[in-house]
Amino acid sequence: MTTRILFLVFCLIGVQACSSMPQQQTGQSDSGQMGNLVLAEPAAVNIRSQMALARLTDILAQVEVPDNQKAEFLYQRGVLYDSVGLSGMAQYDFSRAIRLNPNMAEAHNFMGIHYTLQMDFIQAYDEFDATLEIDPEHDFAFLNRGIALYYGGRPELAVEDLGKFFNKDKSDPYRALWTYIAQKELNSKSALKNLRASREQLDDRNWATAVVDFYLGDINESQLLSTLMLGVTNQKQLTDKLCEAYFYLGKYHIDKGENGIASNYFKLALSTNVYEFVEHRYARLELELMRERTYGDMAAD
CATH class of the missing domain: 1.25.40.10 (Tetratricopeptide repeat domain)
Structure with missing residues (x-):
């Protein structure tokens, strides 16, 4: 009876993707004005x-x-x-x-x-x-605890956990990116140097390696957004990529002190409705932290 119930439940679980593709907007150059922005069609509830x-x-x-x-x-x-x-x-x-x-x-x-x-x-x-x-070998517990330590203001411990996560698969650009995000809280120059070294081992077939190239300054924002369309065959693939891209672009601009642009990118990440992605989850937290900092600065004035 139990086996039959499980079979029926898992048969119900699946994901269907639409085949329509959005048009790429043209805009201003890569000057902090979010030019050449690709817009996502929000993912529908399955x-x-x-x-x-x-x-x-x-x-x-x-x-x-x-x-x-x-x-x-x-x-x-x-x-x-x-x-x-x-x-x-x-x-x-x-x-x-x-x-x-x-x-x-x-x-x-x-x-x-x-x-x-x-x-x-x-x-x-x-x-x-x-x-x-x-489960001492639970990969994503290291990622998630590392992220919690990062947002909890414990970057040294975050680097330790995220480093363990990265070392389990050095070809994964997402692991390299999160390790870099935590490391730069301690030493931005050293973090960038380590990211450059990690780049040599990353899988070029994974589109997010382009995000690493962007962080390293090897491509600009317009070039990064252009890579989003490569290999895309349906709307879901594009929406997933955009959720990730918007988040990492938000992180990039907030580090540059461009809070307005960063806020817009985090909101765009949320607009994709890709709820289960790490990037979607923490885009909302980033916005909450931005508001806290803003209100804190106003109170200090």
Whole structure:
């Protein structure tokens, strides 16, 4: 019975992509005015995800299953809630899953992410620590704890975790980028030198390697945005790329003190609706931190 239920649930989960492509806008040159901007079509909420959510809710309400199995259903529903932007409901399901089965590493990892987004960093560290106690080789717990430490103002520890994450796959540009983001809080020149060294090992087939090239100054902003269209065959691929690009461009401009441009890029990342991406999650946190700094400066004046 349980096997059949799981089969039905997982058959409901899938992603459909549209085939339409947006037009690339023309604009001013790469001078901080967001010229040549490519706009995303916001990702639609997947009907199959909604059906799977309904089915899981029915199962949890009507079918008696052992606690471990119920915890798994709650975790799976939490992942689905998370993927459609219902973060509060996702967090509630993850916490219930952990109460039923405290050894669910993935549920602890998701709880850590949600605590980070709420800037409840002590709770976030505890959840990521729990993840790694259960599964010491959990790659993304190192990423997520490193990000939490970065936003929590502990860059030395963040570099340690993100360095471990990068060392597990030195061909991954995203791992190189997050390591650089944390390292530059300690020493920007050294961080850039390390990013240059890391560039030699990155996979050129991964489009995000172009973001590394942009950070290194080897290409400009217009050239980076032009690479977004390469190899794209459907709207979902483009929207996913744009979510990532907007976030890293926002990080670049905020470091330059160009807060208005950075804010616009973070908002564009949010407009993609790619809720499950790291870049989408932390674009909102970046905006919250920008507002805090602004209000803090006003109060100081």
